[in-house]
Amino acid sequence: MSSGEDDLIARYFKPLATDPGARGLVDDAAVLAASGSDLVLTTDAIVEGVHYLSDDPPAAIARKALRVNLSDLAAKGATPAGFLLTLALRNADESFLAPFVEALGRDAAAYGCPLLGGDTVSTPGPMMISVTAFGRVPPGAMVRRDALQPGDRIVVSGTIGDAALGLDLLQGRATAANEHDHAFLINRYREPQPRSALAQAVRDHARAAMDISDGLAGDLAKMCAASGVTATLQADAVPVSSAARTLISSGAAALQRILSGGDDYELLCGIAAEQLESFLAAAQRSAVPVAVIGTAAEGTAAPRWLSASGCEVSLTALSYSHF
């Protein structure tokens, strides 16, 4: 009596639907129980050949699909509550689905973000994976992008630019100095590390926050524009991995690529000066490295990037755009 679609769901996805709200995936809808929390909603889709490469490992694709959304939840200061998955597939290929679902299940458990439901459709075109993730915050506590104020310190997590360089390596536009750097940078492209551990610190201490998905320079410009402020940044304060630094030193990568390349999935925060110490202490407790890279200021000009010598750095392409 069951269709191929139902078999697919029963076989691959039902084991992941551990939350009672998922209703064992037998229903057309899931339920999130009232809890007195605001619900933060975010959705990001990844398309084969656009956001990931056709020969990326299925497990890495699964992790990217979920983690780009977990990254948004962390930036909003939210605790993960669950996700919906929409898969557009050319066919139900076991060799793809088995490792894809296994990795997704591991991540769902690791981040406390269970599968609640979804939709599976066929497409003659490229595969597409769309995730809608839900997080909880106390009422009114979602951290906004458009709340940066003059004098706020600009802070980023982790290291910037690795993913863009990883994509360059995969597409033959650059060569890493050694095998270790090669693997590190490619992994940074394929498998974002959402800064969920920093969500509480962001909620407690950040005035504004967003995740960096389209390039640091462009995303910072968006935050400034949305907030009606400008900012001055020290380009050499931007944290860079040793693998990326080696590529820059050798001339194989440009600073512009670091600042403007996409797929970082690090957090960009504006912290009021009087909250900075508490934020840095909370970040240290969460074991996520963070770095102060500049300061917001009154004005509506584009943010200024300064080199170590105080000269303005010119960035021609600020971020990735689909259209």
Place this chain on the structure above:
Amino acid sequence: MSSGEDDLIARYFKPLATDPGARGLVDDAAVLAASGSDLVLTTDAIVEGVHYLSDDPPAAIARKALRVNLSDLAAKGATPAGFLLTLALRNADESFLAPFVEALGRDAAAYGCPLLGGDTVSTPGPMMISVTAFGRVPPGAMVRRDALQPGDRIVVSGTIGDAALGLDLLQGRATAANEHDHAFLINRYREPQPRSALAQAVRDHARAAMDISDGLAGDLAKMCAASGVTATLQADAVPVSSAARTLISSGAAALQRILSGGDDYELLCGIAAEQLESFLAAAQRSAVPVAVIGTAAEGTAAPRWLSASGCEVSLTALSYSHF
């Protein structure tokens, strides 16, 4: 400073983001305020060439994308709260987007379901529109699919099979008796009418419910299987439009196509015998026609369909499957 993607959002989608929780679409996330309600979550995607035809009018595609989700909310007894939209586009085509967004905005207003956020990505393949819709119900009140009990009366809304016949007309597999029937059936395929007006009656009086998207016979079989019961149905009690009846009478359409064709987006409910009168009265007040078509019974056999003469109707293909 803004990208093409941001322009697209500002131009087309920001006017639809009227709810404060949408945060004017400047953020990567939306927020649904705590309200003491359970939140019902549902997601359905439609793919060009699979769920709609490339030359379907953009306004009809917009309505279908949202309404198939509103139909799920109605079946769960939920009041719409908002939706997220993920659009995978080959390009940002004004002649598509302008009428698409206008129709989407009208429906969002008409059904009280505002745009809260979304994602826009490029794809080299067919267009895909994925909607995640949110509804509210009192705690614990979501109406389930798997709660049908022996003795419950089986009720459907509206008329069944029109959409499948409309698709047959569009694809040249059938010819309508006249222009009016032709337009009616095609409209039933292109523009589902979610039974939102019936949601309260479903919540108050139905034991089990789901919307009919993959064909009445198959969806009923799913409800029975999920609930661990069987059912006996009177095929001639299934409500059929006069346009569909004309096609059947002339031999141009088969009963099997009516019972097994997809895209009805009517509601299928199991109503305890003692609730039937109250449900029918509430349905009448909501001005949605409903019809009793059978009764659930103990057992795990496939549901039986009987003709007017009491003979068993054999249905070979119960429902549409993607894989």
